[in-house]
Amino acid sequence: MFMKNRGFRAGKLLVLIFLCFSVLLPLFTLFFHIDGEDISKVIHSPQFAPMLINSLITTTLATIFSVSLAFALAWFMNRTNLRYRSIFTVLFTLPMLIPSISHGMGLVLLFGDNGLISNLLHMKFYLYGYNGIILGSILYSFPVAFLMLCDTFQYEDYTTYEAATVLGLSKKQQFLTITLPNVKGPLISVIFSVFTMIFTDYGVPLVVGGKSMTLPVYMYREVIGLLDFSKGAIIGILLLIPAFIAFIIDFKNDNKGNSSTVTRNYVITPNRKRDRIAYIICIATVVFISLPIITFAILSFVKQYPTDMSFSLDNVVQAFDLGVRMYLKNALAIALLTSILGVCLTYFTAFITARSHHSFSNMALHLISMISLAIPGVVLGLSYVLFYKGSLLYGGLSILVLVNITHFFANPYLLAYNSLQQFHSNLEDISATMGISKLRMLKDVYIPCTQATIIEMFSYIFVNCMVTISAVSFLANFRNMPLSLLIPQFDSQSLIEATAFISIVILSVNLVMKLIIYLLKRSLQKEK
Template sequence: MKNRTFHAGKLLVIAFLLISVVFPLISLILNIQPKDVFKVISASQFWPMLFNSLLATGIATALSVGIAFGLAWCVNRTNIRYKQAFSILFTIPMLIPSISHGMGLVLLFGDNGLITNFLHINIGLYGYLGIIIGSILYSFPVAFLMLTDIFKYEDYTTYEAAQVLGLSKKQQFFTITLPNMKGALISVIFATFTMIFTDYGVPLVVGGKIMTLPVYMYREVIGLLDFSKGAIIGVILLIPAFIAFLVDLKNESGGNSSTVTRSFHIQKNKKRDIISYVICILTVFLVSLPILAFVILS
């Protein structure tokens, strides 16, 4: 009976992969006209669009993962209260479509936005700045969840040995924490990069004159009904996801099978906890601003 249930589960997984991944990918490739491949790549706007996408995505990914790392550290390496509440509030932006983040930024910081009119300061939202800010709001919750999971399963015995040897906190971070998280951190970076690189919602709303590949794909398919060119751009956008998949496979095959013998012991430090409270509360406030803008205007 157990074997039948196991085989049935495997068949369901295979069927799900075929329906959700393989068939759509085949359909995407079949829509490509060979003559359009050269047209897309040789077009004068293709390389500037690729540059725009890579530049905005690279900056947004670095900032998003950095912010997520800091928040995950505050939640898992300090003695602040309401950790679960903070974690939930940090992940709320993940439940909102990316285009809504762009609209929220327009309502707040656009040329006629609420904060722009109140402070009489125009930050120049439309362009790289808007794309980067919106992409961070959209992507950092996913990076935060992945990094939180990594922090939870760190073994404290290594840190105990380091303390006995007289290593400072800074030395422990660079010799223990980062090496332990190296493989997983690479996966987080690739996952965040893929999310931002393939997103069209934020650049569509706040990109201004900056055209990215996902926006170009959206224009070709939805606006001009050119499915062949859209499929070519779609395949290009899948490259980071494919690389991320290979990296995850390598990390799984090369990972160790060690278990956590002792959970992390957090020492008392009032100054650290106060700073963490400030960071967490400020982040919740900033993350909530686009949502509050919708509520106020509605």
């Protein structure tokens, strides 16, 4: 049996080595690269306090609005007689399929000085500053919160509500005494996840921040513009603080949701007034989401915005002349390689931690895998620059694939971990008694039974690789740059129409991938 499991032990050692070189060592390098004198310079600089205040205020307000909207939409999808739920769900998640910087650009194109709506209504909107950052951050973050909360509502047991109705509790009382306590754990996780997403994002405030600079934008400009790695590292450490607080609270949060077994699915009672309100808010949200995307589509095929709005393919031709084809190939290569390698690594890591005894090495492996969830992309990118600069990996596609695997490691790992834990706990003991190796069990039992999860893991990594601009922005050059990084580059050159076209291309690629994933999962269900 020892000989049979030797391959498993070798694989486990390789995973540990990978996580050390992809997570731990780059982070330690970031810490050691800080110049002590620069700490005082950064903290006591006149712009530091305003930047910190800007980041905290905009992030807090955007998180409140984003989570509130997501909670309302998730409740409507699961607690009302709303028709076309699946269509609404797809439309609500569209903002996830374009980079965060595109949301900022979409707002500028709509409500800026020469925005479509500004010109149409002859009004001046005060977009730049807090208003723009908060609006763009809501667009960017609420789909993630919506999906997490939607999943939570599906696991509520109706028998509790039935008993409450018999006891005479009103719907409002049931909501306050049953629904909110049931979703308390997941809601805390959602709040901290959204807060971390917004706090560490530089895409939206880079475009619509105006004079209200945030910490990620400052870090981006110091490193990319001035190559000041020490000051960038200091800001990077500061950005890690809320992320690690969120990680620790989430890790200690045992009450992830309703721990009772669902014995009866929720029964939705007829209520026309409630359903009308649901339709109004859902349709208004869809319009809010769709406007930037429709604007990108319009601007991609006009002659010259805003002076000549006649149909033209000149912007498409110009975009391809500027290298869109090459950067799209880079993006697809990075996304596909990251997805394939990322699925293999995350799934095997989850197999080790979920289907083995709770030894110290397995617990350490689980903790390191989860730590990547708490590392913002901008911090990870800078740490890779400091650790890998001058190495054979640096400057090629491989470094972008590696940083993306690390950046998106935790969520697919958790998907696989939760799926693998559903199998009977004695399965390994039975297989050991029969002389079946762990790798054979992985190949013949676990992988075939969790194909739907594996497909979902692939989809998650691919889509995020196509839209990310954070970690890769510090490591990309003109030869290996993915398509998403052309957006800030073209935006700085005032190539508005070409930038809009790139956003549409990224959205189209991700929609095609989502369609393929849907068809694959559907075929798997038919086979069952």
